[in-house]
Amino acid sequence: MGTSLRSMASIDGEALAANDDYRSAVIDLLGVLAYGELMAFERLAADAALAPTIEDEAQLAAMAAAEFRHFSRLRDRLVEIGVDPAEAMQPFRAPLARFHEMTAPSDWLEGLVKAYVGDGIGIDFYREIATYLDPRTRDLVLEVCEDLGQSAFVVDRVRAAIAADPRVEGRLALWARRLVGEALSQAQHVAAEREALTALLVGDVGDEGTGMDLTAIATMLSRLTDEHSRRMQALGLAS
Amino acid sequence: MGTSLRSMASIDGEALAANDDYRSAVIDLLGVLAYGELMAFERLAADAALAPTIEDEAQLAAMAAAEFRHFSRLRDRLVEIGVDPAEAMQPFRAPLARFHEMTAPSDWLEGLVKAYVGDGIGIDFYREIATYLDPRTRDLVLEVCEDLGQSAFVVDRVRAAIAADPRVEGRLALWARRLVGEALSQAQHVAAEREALTALLVGDVGDEGTGMDLTAIATMLSRLTDEHSRRMQALGLAS
Numbered sequence: 458m459g460t461s462l463r464s465m466a467s468i469d470g471e472a473l474a475a476n477d478d479y480r481s482a483v484i485d486l487l488g489v490l491a492y493g494e495l496m497a498f499e500r501l502a503a504d505a506a507l508a509p510t511i512e513d514e515a516q517l518a519a520m521a522a523a524e525f526r527h528f529s530r531l532r533d534r535l536v537e538i539g540v541d542p543a544e545a546m547q548p549f550r551a552p553l554a555r556f557h558e559m560t561a562p563s564d565w566l567e568g569l570v571k572a573y574v575g576d577g578i579g580i581d582f583y584r585e586i587a588t589y590l591d592p593r594t595r596d597l598v599l600e601v602c603e604d605l606g607q608s609a610f611v612v613d614r615v616r617a618a619i620a621a622d623p624r625v626e627g628r629l630a631l632w633a634r635r636l637v638g639e640a641l642s643q644a645q646h647v648a649a650e651r652e653a654l655t656a657l658l659v660g661d662v663g664d665e666g667t668g669m670d671l672t673a674i675a676t677m678l679s680r681l682t683d684e685h686s687r688r689m690q691a692l693g694l695a696s
Numbered sequence: 697m698g699t700s701l702r703s704m705a706s707i708d709g710e711a712l713a714a715n716d717d718y719r720s721a722v723i724d725l726l727g728v729l730a731y732g733e734l735m736a737f738e739r740l741a742a743d744a745a746l747a748p749t750i751e752d753e754a755q756l757a758a759m760a761a762a763e764f765r766h767f768s769r770l771r772d773r774l775v776e777i778g779v780d781p782a783e784a785m786q787p788f789r790a791p792l793a794r795f796h797e798m799t800a801p802s803d804w805l806e807g808l809v810k811a812y813v814g815d816g817i818g819i820d821f822y823r824e825i826a827t828y829l830d831p832r833t834r835d836l837v838l839e840v841c842e843d844l845g846q847s848a849f850v851v852d853r854v855r856a857a858i859a860a861d862p863r864v865e866g867r868l869a870l871w872a873r874r875l876v877g878e879a880l881s882q883a884q885h886v887a888a889e890r891e892a893l894t895a896l897l898v899g900d901v902g903d904e905g906t907g908m909d910l911t912a913i914a915t916m917l918s919r920l921t922d923e924h925s926r927r928m929q930a931l932g933l934a935s
Binding site: 492495496498499500502503505506510511512514515518519521522525526528532542543546547550554 | 782
């Protein structure tokens with residue numbers, strides 16, 4: 458295989474059928490996104506119970522319900538390309554469960570920040586990877602992306618909480634850093650174990666055996682980090 | 697007011713506008729159903745995380761997602777009749793939260809039985825009350841009803857668990873009794889505090905001040921209990 462998975466995907470819509478590495482990578486990608494949405498659904502729905510008011514509770518529940526729609530769309534796509542969705546998701550069950558175990562919010566504000574950070578990084582990541590996908594998978598990923606961004610209400614709530622008690626800022630800033638740290642830590646485990654997926658995301662192992670496209674991954678991480686910092690500022694938190 | 701709320705509702709579709717007692721009762725009814733669905737959504741979604749397999753997890757999550765649709769429809773109806781949904785739900789927040797606090801499943805099987813019992817009693821109760829509602833509210837309640845009944849998969853899972861370990865039966869039968877006991881206990885609190893709602897559900901206080909239609913409520917409770925016993929049998933549990 459001499460062509461990079463990325464260029465194959467962007468040039469050739471039939472890559473999914475023609476190329477085993479690309480197919481493995483897309484199955485992994487759909488699997489991790491689907492299971493990520495399923496767990497986000499479960500956890501956001503549970504976190505809604507922490508809300509001080511019924512309005513807030515309903516709003517976080519609505520975000521959770523959107524995650525279930527995304528899960529369904531991603532699962533359907535796996536079925537469409539002839540894959541057992543549960544099998545595709547299985548490798549990501551433990552790392553995603555571990556992430557949520559390590560980041561169970563202890564109160565409503567922590568739950569809000571987690572929803573906002575997750576929603577934001579989700580959108581950014583979905584957009585980043587869309588470029589490297591065959592058109593049908595790309596359309597699906599972008600469709601899910603458009604349905605995200607329901608977390609704008611969080612900004613008001615967090616800013617009001619900080620205005621009412623400035624000590625909240627330090628605690629939530631620390632919390633947001635922990636969320637990102639745990640996410641990166643689990644992402645590293647996944648990357649180490651899922652070669653095809655990693656190859657798709659960071660560029661491909663080419664003919665020369667030069668390994669990962671480190672420039673591309675560094676640029677992507679830097680974009681994701683910038684966007685995360687921008688969101689932390691919107692919340693009134695130091696990043 | 698000499699006519700019973702029930703006959704008024706069944707005869708007159710305009711009862712909602714014309715009769716204050718009926719209007720209060722319907723607001724309470726939509727409020728308790730809406731908040732019940734919202735909390736069921738949160739708890740079922742969280743309970744999905746207890747599933748042994750991803751297939752089971754996705755199936756319970758799908759039931760939870762359906763509860764959110766019901767919540768949205770009931771909330772929209774409250775808005776339609778000019779009521780603040782959060783205000784209508786507020787009186788039922790504490791008793792419903794208390795019910796779920798007292799019945800947090802300690803494992804997957806308890807979560808399954810809770811979902812099945814709740815889904816079943818939900819359908820029965822929705823059908824019971826539909827008769828006494830004005831046509832538009834009735835259509836909505838029946839629509840929600842049709843979307844319930846997603847819990848058939850539970851029967852297989854519980855029967856398989858009992859076959860694998862017969863001791864499970866006694867534990868789950870006890871658990872189901874506790875669920876019903878806690879539900880009745882919270883229902884009694886609600887009934888005592890929400891007069892208009894109670895009047896709608898159990899018949900009306902007529903001219904003679906004879907109080908509740910005790911025959912009707914006894915018959916309804918006996919029907920609900922029969923259906924519950926039938927479901928326990930389906931699960932292989934003594935009721």
